[in-house]
Amino acid sequence: MKHTLSALVRNEPGVLAHMARHFGEAKLNINSIACGETENPDISRMVIRIEANPERISRITERMQALDVVIQVDDLSRKEFVDRELALIKVALTPEDTAQIMQIFEVFRADVVGMGQRSVTVELTGDEARVDGLIKMLKPYGILSMCRTGTIALKRGDE
Amino acid sequence: MKHTLSALVRNEPGVLAHMARHFGEAKLNINSIACGETENPDISRMVIRIEANPERISRITERMQALDVVIQVDDLSRKEFVDRELALIKVALTPEDTAQIMQIFEVFRADVVGMGQRSVTVELTGDEARVDGLIKMLKPYGILSMCRTGTIALKRGDE
Numbered sequence: 001m002k003h004t005l006s007a008l009v010r011n012e013p014g015v016l017a018h019m020a021r022h023f024g025e026a027k028l029n030i031n032s033i034a035c036g037e038t039e040n041p042d043i044s045r046m047v048i049r050i051e052a053n054p055e056r057i058s059r060i061t062e063r064m065q066a067l068d069v070v071i072q073v074d075d076l077s078r079k080e081f082v083d084r085e086l087a088l089i090k091v092a093l094t095p096e097d098t099a100q101i102m103q104i105f106e107v108f109r110a111d112v113v114g115m116g117q118r119s120v121t122v123e124l125t126g127d128e129a130r131v132d133g134l135i136k137m138l139k140p141y142g143i144l145s146m147c148r149t150g151t152i153a154l155k156r157g158d159e
Numbered sequence: 160m161k162h163t164l165s166a167l168v169r170n171e172p173g174v175l176a177h178m179a180r181h182f183g184e185a186k187l188n189i190n191s192i193a194c195g196e197t198e199n200p201d202i203s204r205m206v207i208r209i210e211a212n213p214e215r216i217s218r219i220t221e222r223m224q225a226l227d228v229v230i231q232v233d234d235l236s237r238k239e240f241v242d243r244e245l246a247l248i249k250v251a252l253t254p255e256d257t258a259q260i261m262q263i264f265e266v267f268r269a270d271v272v273g274m275g276q277r278s279v280t281v282e283l284t285g286d287e288a289r290v291d292g293l294i295k296m297l298k299p300y301g302i303l304s305m306c307r308t309g310t311i312a313l314k315r316g317d318e
Contacts, residue, residue: 014183024176036191036307045306082273086245088313114241116317123243125284147204148195149308154247158275
């Protein structure tokens with residue numbers, strides 16, 4: 001099962017290495033990671049998507065929590081949360097496919113952000129399933145390059 | 160100056176630790192990192208935003224390029240590229256501020272993705288300056304929590 005861990009960490013050089021080493025040593029493969037600033041410039045939020053059984057997840061969560069650089073870790077898989085990711089996808093464009101591709105973009109409400117002579121680049125925001133869905137639809141036309149942010153998430157409600 | 164490095168890396172356990180160690184050893188602080196799957200499941204794309212002078216950037220780029228797990232590194236600061244990031248922001252909501260906050264969301268075309276009794280959560284996609292802009296506007300009302308993906312980027316044109 002895929003888990004989403006959200007950690008508040010100190011914004012210092014070496015923090016990512018520290019965290020990543022623990023994941024590497026535990027032989028856990030990270031599906032995606034997104035790490036950016038929070039409302040406080042001294043603190044970053046790291047959201048990690050990882051596939052493992054619950055015991056391994058609680059073991060790694062405990063290890064993370066024990067690190068000096070880690071302020072808080074939440075396993076968001078257990079809580080209600082809003083999750084989103086962003087993808088940029090460059091897909092091959094031929095005159096005969098244009099109408100169909102544009103229709104797919106419309107269905108997914110994907111925004112065109114760039115146009116080349118033989119390609120079009122779109123951005124899509126949504127949960128993982130939605131992004132996977134668009135990629136699946138575009139694959140037959142030829143995906144030239146692609147970039148996904150990985151999931152970020154916030155708890156639902158006022159907390 | 161801020162640089163955006165985009166690396167294609169093998170999707171294996173320990174790769175992130177490997178990369179992060181090099182940044183930590185070079186005492187470079189990462190502003191943001193986003194790592195997710197690409198069109199090829201064996202390969203991930205890592206986009207790293209980092210502030211450093213050009214010599215340090217070319218040194219770290221060379222070191223990354225020399226790693227077995229790294230397939231390709233581009234310094235996107237030197238090239239034309241589309242860059243985007245995604246933010247989820249939960250802001251405090253009181254009846255007297257509601258109209259103003261909703262107007263700010265409209266100006267930035269930020270989408271409401273969750274509502275609590277005392278808060279509202281929005282998502283915004285845009286370049287770094289746009290996300291910074293919205294955060295600045297919302298700060299006076301009280302940002303309760305926030306999560307940014309970090310920048311992802313694709314080259315402009317057909318390449």
